[in-house]
Amino acid sequence: MTGTRDPLEQLRSALAGVPWSEEAARLTDDELLAAMGALEAVGRLVDASRVAFAGEVAERSRVELGDQRLSTRRGCRSAAELIERVTLVSGAEARRRIALGGATRARFGFTGEPLAPEFPRIAAALAAGELGADAAGTIIRELGRARPVADPAVFAAAEQALVAEATGGGDGGPVRCTADELRVQAQAWSVFLDQDGREPDDERAMRRRGFRLGRARDGLIPVTGELMPEVAAKLTRLFDAHLAPRSGGGFMTDEERSRIAEFGETRTADQQRHDVLAAAIDTAARSGEHPMIGGAAPTVLVSVRASDIESGRGVAHADGVEVPISHRAARHMMCTGGTQKVVFDDDGRIITLGSPERCFTPHQRRAITLRDGGCLIPGCSVAAAWCEIHHVIPDADGGPTHPDNGVLLCWFHHRTIDTSGWGIRMLRGVPQIRPPAWLDPGGGWRPVTKSPTRLADQHDRRPAA
Ligand SMILES: [Zn+2]
Incomplete structure (x- = not known):
């Protein structure tokens, strides 16, 4: 040494x-x-x-x-x-x-x-x-x-x-x-x-590929991962297809359309991509081509406390995610379907177990798609296949799961329908919409559709100028 x-x-x-x-x-x-x-x-x-x-x-x-x-x-x-x-x-x-x-x-x-x-x-x-x-x-x-x-x-x-x-x-x-x-x-x-x-x-890429949901931060779940190039290419195509500006708004005048163009899109590009992903997940979940869990389509359990429902405060929990979700998010999820509501009392006893089947059937969905054609909000270009069905009268208030009570909304417009100011009502099974006051002060209800068939029909009936 x-x-x-x-x-x-x-x-x-x-x-x-x-x-x-x-x-x-x-x-x-x-x-x-x-x-x-x-x-x-x-x-x-x-x-x-x-x-x-x-x-x-x-x-x-x-x-x-x-x-x-x-x-x-x-x-x-x-x-x-x-x-x-x-x-x-x-x-x-x-x-x-x-x-x-x-x-x-x-x-x-x-x-x-x-x-x-x-x-x-x-x-x-x-x-x-x-x-x-x-x-x-x-x-x-x-x-x-x-x-x-x-x-x-x-x-x-x-x-x-x-x-x-x-x-x-x-x-x-x-x-x-x-x-x-x-x-x-x-x-x-x-x-x-x-x-x-x-x-x-x-x-090497095959070995390193991955997709991870991280730990919740500030009420959001971070996503990280490494995509295979071809998967990234398909995802990019999907985003592009949805985010390309298209003309929308069947009944709108040019002036209204320009006001929508000015104020309508309040989302950042990142937020829009998030919403496309939300729609893609929803579409995949209801496609019926995914593995069943316990013999049924994957269902998200949403649990709430009865006292929170009454007071309108507190939070709900979605099974599989550690952060609580807002009551508005829970209402949105339950309106869309694919969820099952579990209501607890303050002692933790289950007092209501909602039925998981309160979704619109594929038959009903096709009928609604033919009538509405896409997200009903004027200026929105999300196509019918990517839309959710919104209960105009909520299920909790006795609104039926029937085409006369269901309209197409994209994930974003569905999620924000309580606060955005857009009004939706059904008149003899036909949806009508009322723009928010900032967009159309004193405006009234008018029929709305993105359906090519019904739009053509409206033109036929319009008196020649
Ligand atoms: Zn929309």
Whole structure:
């Protein structure tokens, strides 16, 4: 042990006593830069030994050793933790050293015969103090991606070329690359080596794909994930199809239409995409092509307390989401269907268990679609297939689940129908709408439809001007 320790101790004491800032301030420009380069050369050698030691610690802590792992014997969960504790570096740095140490240390075959390191040229340049640890790590990371698919001879040539770029090649020729320049070169080599790169990329993407609902924050559920490109393409198409402005508003005059255009769309693009997703989920849920749960279409349980319903305060809970939802949201969900209401008393006893079947049937939906044609709110372009059916007289007030009491509204206009100021009523089974006062002061009720058949019919009956 003294063989290693003595020179390290000498080096340490030689460096420790020097007042480096004063020394640097004293030097001329040329001296300063020369000294900085020389110091870095020492640092590279120190780095190489750090990496070698980390690699050795990791080797002695390899999983196959079980209880005999060095890390386990020292009470650590991993080699990285042991290195962190001994050296006081960060976990990331410890793992970086282990990776570099593993890729550049000598290996042994099954019968104990010595094998070259995984990256022999990098190992040699590192040990010689010609290549820095960050440059070495960059080459290994970039080339390593292409290793499984690269021709071994070409791979070796790439490693050789990159080490030469980094170290100047030893023949005094080219200017040495910085670590950042080297990364660009290494990426170019990686693409060259991975000629069929699309496929491994695709496999990587398949492994990394994901979609997550996060923990609730501020009453919202964050969504994160990584979509496969083709899924993102379809989703983008879906958004585009719904968000493309279309002419709407059957009965409206040009003036009304321009006022809607001015004030009608209050949502941001993000909010509109959210609403498209809401409609897509709803459409999928009622398509009947999804797995049944307990023999029935997926039903969301919405639980509320009876006293909260009476007071109009408090909150409701939707099964499967940890944050409470507002009573308005609960009413919206129950109006749309696909939900089952559970009412508790203050002691927690279930006092009402709503029926989950209070949805409009596909037959009723088709009839309503033919009559209404799309979201009834003028200026809204959401098509019938993407709409929800709104009970004009709420189910709770005795409104029947019948086409004469159901109209098409998109998710957004349904969700905001209580507050937006739009009025909807049914007159002998035909929907009528009354614009909010800000849009049409003193305006009255008028029939409304987006149905091409009924619009044509209205034109036929309109007296010629
Ligand atoms: Zn709408």
